[in-house]
Amino acid sequence: xxxxxxxxxxxxxxxxxxxxxxxxxxxxxxxxxxxxxxxxxxxxxxxxxxxxxxxxxxxxxxxxxxxxxxxxxxxxxxxxxxxxxxxxxxxxxxxxxxxxxxxxxxxxxxxxxxxxxxxxxxxxxxxxxxxxxxxxxxxxxxxxxxxxx
Numbered sequence: 001x002x003x004x005x006x007x008x009x010x011x012x013x014x015x016x017x018x019x020x021x022x023x024x025x026x027x028x029x030x031x032x033x034x035x036x037x038x039x040x041x042x043x044x045x046x047x048x049x050x051x052x053x054x055x056x057x058x059x060x061x062x063x064x065x066x067x068x069x070x071x072x073x074x075x076x077x078x079x080x081x082x083x084x085x086x087x088x089x090x091x092x093x094x095x096x097x098x099x100x101x102x103x104x105x106x107x108x109x110x111x112x113x114x115x116x117x118x119x120x121x122x123x124x125x126x127x128x129x130x131x132x133x134x135x136x137x138x139x140x141x142x143x144x145x146x147x148x149x
Contacts, residue, residue, distance in 0.1 A: 049075055049078055053070070089129075093129075097119060097126070100119045100122070103115065
């Protein structure tokens with residue numbers, strides 16, 4: 001019959017070797033920590049009109065006259081896109097505010113206070129970013145907005 005203590009020692013040595021190699025290899029091949037610059041990246045901001053016109057010119061081989069004829073329509077499209085983005089973001093904020101109101105009854109008083117502070121901050125953001133859209137919303141619900149831009 002075998003000696004069980006010998007098996008225990010062999011297992012312990014094998015585990016030590018496995019863990020030791022893993023630790024050593026991990027140290028050797030681990031990525032080196034790189035310090036990240038907190039300054040924001042500077043990205044060239046090309047407008048929708050410029051990007052669209054350059055892509056259309058490249059693909060279709062437009063002449064200067066054709067570009068001049070197309071530009072007003074592209075500018076109108078850009079205005080529609082910008083308006084729809086603002087409206088979508090406004091609706092997103094309204095959905096979050098609505099969610100806050102629905103969650104309120106299920107929370108304890110301390111959680112309700114934290115949520116109320118968050119909701120107040122959210123309301124300030126909505127009022128600051130979307131005065132026109134908020135004014136339209138208020139006028140459809142019978143209220144009015146004091147700060148329209």
